[in-house]
Amino acid sequence: MTTVEARGIGKRYRKFVAVDDVSFTLEPGRTTALVGQSGSGKSTIAKLLLQLERPTTGQILVDGEPVARRGAAAARYRRTVQMVFQDPYASLNPFHSVGHHLERPVRLHHRDLTGPQVRERVLHLLERVRLTPAEEVARRRPHELSGGQRQRVAIARALAPEPGILIADEPVSMLDVSIRLGVLNLLATLQREEQLAVLYITHDLATARHFSDDILVMYQGRIVERGPADEVILNPRHEYTKLLAEAAPNPERRIKNLQA
Amino acid sequence: MKPDRKSDGAEPGPEVLTIENFSIDYLVEPVVHAVRDVSLTLHRGEVLGLAGESGCGKSTLAYGIVRLLKPPASIVSGRAVFHPRDGAPVDWNELGAEQLRAYRWDTISMVFQGAMNSLNPVISIRDQIEDIFTTHRPGMSRKERRQRCGDLLERVGVDRARLSAYPHELSGGMRQRVMIAMAMALEPQVMIMDEPTTALDVVVQREILQELTRLRDELGFAVIFITHDLPLLLEISDRIAVMRAGEIVELAGALQLYTEPRHEYTRKLLASFPSLTGDRGSFVRGTVS
Numbered sequence: 366m367t368t369v370e371a372r373g374i375g376k377r378y379r380k381f382v383a384v385d386d387v388s389f390t391l392e393p394g395r396t397t398a399l400v401g402q403s404g405s406g407k408s409t410i411a412k413l414l415l416q417l418e419r420p421t422t423g424q425i426l427v428d429g430e431p432v433a434r435r436g437a438a439a440a441r442y443r444r445t446v447q448m449v450f451q452d453p454y455a456s457l458n459p460f461h462s463v464g465h466h467l468e469r470p471v472r473l474h475h476r477d478l479t480g481p482q483v484r485e486r487v488l489h490l491l492e493r494v495r496l497t498p499a500e501e502v503a504r505r506r507p508h509e510l511s512g513g514q515r516q517r518v519a520i521a522r523a524l525a526p527e528p529g530i531l532i533a534d535e536p537v538s539m540l541d542v543s544i545r546l547g548v549l550n551l552l553a554t555l556q557r558e559e560q561l562a563v564l565y566i567t568h569d570l571a572t573a574r575h576f577s578d579d580i581l582v583m584y585q586g587r588i589v590e591r592g593p594a595d596e597v598i599l600n601p602r603h604e605y606t607k608l609l610a611e612a613a614p615n616p617e618r619r620i621k622n623l624q625a
Numbered sequence: 626m627k628p629d630r631k632s633d634g635a636e637p638g639p640e641v642l643t644i645e646n647f648s649i650d651y652l653v654e655p656v657v658h659a660v661r662d663v664s665l666t667l668h669r670g671e672v673l674g675l676a677g678e679s680g681c682g683k684s685t686l687a688y689g690i691v692r693l694l695k696p697p698a699s700i701v702s703g704r705a706v707f708h709p710r711d712g713a714p715v716d717w718n719e720l721g722a723e724q725l726r727a728y729r730w731d732t733i734s735m736v737f738q739g740a741m742n743s744l745n746p747v748i749s750i751r752d753q754i755e756d757i758f759t760t761h762r763p764g765m766s767r768k769e770r771r772q773r774c775g776d777l778l779e780r781v782g783v784d785r786a787r788l789s790a791y792p793h794e795l796s797g798g799m800r801q802r803v804m805i806a807m808a809m810a811l812e813p814q815v816m817i818m819d820e821p822t823t824a825l826d827v828v829v830q831r832e833i834l835q836e837l838t839r840l841r842d843e844l845g846f847a848v849i850f851i852t853h854d855l856p857l858l859l860e861i862s863d864r865i866a867v868m869r870a871g872e873i874v875e876l877a878g879a880l881q882l883y884t885e886p887r888h889e890y891t892r893k894l895l896a897s898f899p900s901l902t903g904d905r906g907s908f909v910r911g912t913v914s
Contacts, residue, residue, distance in 0.1 A: 612831035616859035
C-alpha cells in the first residue's frame, strides 16, 4: 500500500507552462480521475509521476518522503508506480510473445525467482486479467489478440512488479465500446483486490464519473475544479467543467427534445 | 445542438440515395462476407447514423457505395442508386471509370476515417483544396478558385489566412475541419463521414458537430455518419442503422431506437455506455461482466 502526494508540482518547457502548481494525493483503494481536453497537461502529470520528467517546481512525495532521484530507492519507486498506456496496438512489441512481455517485468523486479517460479507468476497474472487458458495465451503474439485482450495484457504487465500506484492514460479510448466496460470493470476489481491507488486519465466524463471516487478537472495546466465524482459532474461550478459536461454526447437531452 | 426539425424520420424528404441488397465479400481464404444484403434509403437532408463495432463492415459498406474498394474486396450483389435533384436516377454500378471519377466528390463525397492524417504533408492546404477545383471544374478561373478555397475554410470556421499553411502547422481539429471543407467543396448532395471525430477530444468534437449541423441546415445535403459512438449518433441522427457482422440488425428513428430497441444487440450496445447524468446503468464498479 502506497500513497503518493504531488505537492505544488509544475512543469515548464522553455517558456511554455504545461503544468502549473498542481497538488493532489493518490491513496490506496481510491481512484482519482484526471479530466480535460487534449493539451491541458494530463499526460505531463503522468510523466511527472512516473519520473520520466522532473518537475520544475514542487515535489512528489511517496508515503511522506520525497522521491529519490537515483539508486535503489529510485528503482523501488519505479516499481511502485506503473502505467497502462492508451494504445494497446502500439504498447506491445509485435516480435515478442505475451509470455515474454510479462516475464521481463517479473524477472526485473524479482531477481531471486527461479525459472519455474517466474513462469507460474506469469500464468497467474494472465488468469487475474481473465485471459484463459493462460498457457495458450502466453504463447501467442500481440497480433493474434483483439484490442481488449491486448489491453488486458498491458494491465497484467503493469501489475507484474506488484505496484501500489497505477496510472491509466486513456486505457479504453482505443477499444470498441462493447468491451470498454469489461476492461474498466476489470481494473476496478483488481484495484479492490490489491488496494491500488489509481489515476485514471481521460476525457470521457461519463466513465470518469462512474469509475472514480474523485475527479480533478484540468485546464491549461491548472486544476480548476476538484471534488467527489458525482458532485463535479452533476453540479459543475467552474465554467470549464460546465463546458466539458456540455460537450459530452448526451442522448438523454436529445431524446427529451424529440419527445417534446 | 439545436432542436430537431424532424423526429423519427416521420416526414422524410425525397430519396437521394438508395442502396439495394448490397453484398461485399473479401475474396480471401476463407471468403469473408463483410457486408450481407444491406438495403438502405437515404432521404434528402437527412442524417443517417450507421453504428457498429470495428470489423462489422460499416467502412466496407461506405467504400462500396462510392466504389473505392480494392481487391480482394468485391461487390458480389446489389446496387447503389443516386437520385439527383433533377434528372434520371444514376446506378453507380453502371458507370464507367471516367464517369465514376467525375461523379465522385461532385455528388457523393467522403470524409475518411482518420481524416486528419489523410492530408498530404508536403502540399499546402491551398493546393490540396484547389486540386478539387482544377480536377472537377476545369473552366474555373484561378482567381475564382482562390476565392472559393478561402470561402470554404471560413465556412468550417478556419481563418482563410491558413490557406498557405501545411498540415503539420494545424491542430487535429483544424485538419479535420479542412477535410470537411474539402468534402463540401463541390456542394455534394450526399456526404459519407467515416468516424470523422473519433480521434478528437470532446470539446473540439462538439464544435465540429455543431458546424456540421449548421451546414446541413444551410446547404441541405444528406449525411451517412459512421461511428461506434452510439450516444453521439443518438444526438445527431434522424435515423440510426445498427450493423453487426455485415448485416443491418435494426433501423429506426433515434427516439424509437433509444426508447424501444428491438434487437438484442442494440440493447447490448446501448447498455455499454455509462450515462453521464443518469444512474449507473450496467456499470457497477468492481463486478466483472
